[in-house]
Amino acid sequence: MVKTIISIVVVACLVITGAIFEATVINGQFKEFEAELNVLYELTENESATEEDVYALQENWQRKKDFLHAFISHNEIREFDLWIADMVTYVREKEWTDATSKLEVLISLTRQAPRSFIMNFASVF
Numbered sequence: 621m622v623k624t625i626i627s628i629v630v631v632a633c634l635v636i637t638g639a640i641f642e643a644t645v646i647n648g649q650f651k652e653f654e655a656e657l658n659v660l661y662e663l664t665e666n667e668s669a670t671e672e673d674v675y676a677l678q679e680n681w682q683r684k685k686d687f688l689h690a691f692i693s694h695n696e697i698r699e700f701d702l703w704i705a706d707m708v709t710y711v712r713e714k715e716w717t718d719a720t721s722k723l724e725v726l727i728s729l730t731r732q733a734p735r736s737f738i739m740n741f742a743s744v745f
Contacts, residue, residue: 646691647734649684654730656680660707661723664716671712678704696733700726 660677663669681704685697703726710719 642691643734646688649688650730650734653681653684654727657723657727657730661720661727664711664719664723667714667716669711669719671708674704674708674711678708692733696729700729703729 656677660669660673663673681700685700689697703722707719707722707726710716710722
């Protein structure tokens with residue numbers, strides 16, 4: 621009986637520790653990416669962003685995506701891929717209003733994605 625209770629407590633501690641680690645890692649990755657998006661947003665608002673800037677963002681997202689694949693769903697990753705790919709065309713064509721709106725969506729997604737991994741009552745049941 622005592623071994624069972626100890627086992628349950630140990631497993632519960634491991635699950636909670638894993639959840640905290642996961643949330644911390646995911647939040648950190650998305651905070652870094654949001655900072656890069658904000659820099660590109662400022663460049664786009666000033667109409668000084670270049671196609672290379674967006675490609676640099678896309679490469680950085682690729683590195684983050686490779687790491688985050690273990691944590692977030694394939695659909696969420698694909699959504700980021702699509703929005704960033706659209707950005708390349710808008711910046712190349714100097715369609716600043718559309719590029720800015722795409723960046724606003726990306727920033728919003730970057731803020732919302734980590735929230736889906738927060739441990740709460742609704743996500744457990």
